[in-house]
Amino acid sequence: MKTTTQSRCVLALDQGSQSSRAIVYSASGHAVAKTQIPVSSKRHGTACVEQNPDELLASLFAAIAGVAGQIDPELIVVAGLATQRSSIVCWNRVSGRALSPVLSWQDRRAEAWLEAFSGSAQRVQEITGLLLSPHYGVSKMRWCLDNNKAVQTCAANGELVMGPLSSYLTYQLLDEHPLLVDPANASRTLLLDYRTGRWSEELIGLFGISQSVLPEPVTSCYSYGMLNASGVSVPLQIVTGDQSAALFAFGEVRSNTVYANLGTGAFLQRPLGPEPVSAPGLLNSVVYSDNKRTDYVLEGTVNGAGSAVNYMAHELQLAPKWVETHLAQSLDEVAEPPLFLNGVSGLGAPWWIADFRSHFLCASEDSASPSQDAAEKMTAVIESIVFMLQTNFELCVAAAGMPERWLLSGGLSALDGLCQRLADISGVPVMRPDVDEATACGVSYLLGVGSSLPAPDADESVFVPQTNPNLERRYLRWRYAMAECITAECN
8 A cells, every 4th residue: 555645755766785775755854665675796706796787777676666656656856876886887878788797896806907006006096085996996997998898899889888886877767868977986986086076187097998988977966867767757866875875864964973884894984074184094085066065074994894794604604593683692792702804805994905814813812713603703703893993983083183973874883782892992972873774864865855864962872982991902902913914915
């Protein structure tokens, strides 16, 4: 039975690594319809991670159809789209046919090619705000040009387009088939000048990517075109990255707050307003732009968050039900877990080592004990996420001052033990507002709704810092072990 409401509604689309979601929000910010469609990934070895572009597109259409079956689709007046950043696709601009898989943000297959540009790393960061990393799009584009025959043929015919996943999806979803890209996703190619919002001729020349194959950069808020599907006929006015959208889940961002969205990866963001501020090992990112303003953040990327939990559960042959029912309990009961040096999906900020060997150190020796049980190891994985977030937090503090609080969202933030550890180690309260679907919520706010979203200060899930000398000792030992391993690998 369809829900009826006369309020103005907006459609928030969220295409992520594990699923696609469509959520309809009323003018007051309440979700009145929701559909979630799982999507799959393929891994080839440790470095190659792909998704099927047709499957991702079909999942969005199915999600739209799902919400259109729950409300009157004519009540929806505008739409926005958030996608996983740094994932790229190649396609034919005439037929629209995809020529490559989606090379995921987790994909690092072109690491060796990118290493040849290490001498230009500082200049790349000055222009893009990002570190030289194979997680970003340009190395994936170059790999397709060098290894994909369909891409090579299409390039020779002048019909090739390559760019962020967001551009492919808007091309396919909208009547106008636009070739456009928003700044949050464009910057993740390592080709965008993040201050001007335009492609950098210097970097295009450096990496050998023709500007003719790239979509046109525009602002986050823009008239992208008309979405017509399953009775929904609305303009698409917001396109952005998933983490950029999640920052706005609680309304206008606050410079006194550090935000962290804990999903497949964990992404720490410190709002800076209209002026970027640099910090060693961290990123400068555009999170929103329109014709009046551009907002920047300092960002730290922890690649091995939910992906590390899934990886370790697979290694230990744990059923998903075990993780669901026992992980929170383990965090309460395990007093002295081993240390986990977490390089799952590549070591992100502030180290930026694409191929780092993940391994355990036990609490008292430099080798893992075979008797360590699943609870201890899974607790160690969670603590590694906390420790990596804290490392990035300290760099944010040095660059932009001490914040008043953390604001957490995403699936892993449901773990009280993680939240309390983060408060204890940072000395700053951790707040976890009761908001589902942070990315979609953020999209809805950027579309102009959301006045009833809970204020962070009013939420009951607040974790106050406590003295925890054992955790502090493990953190210091973990930092020392990481430094030793990184030095050994670099030598």
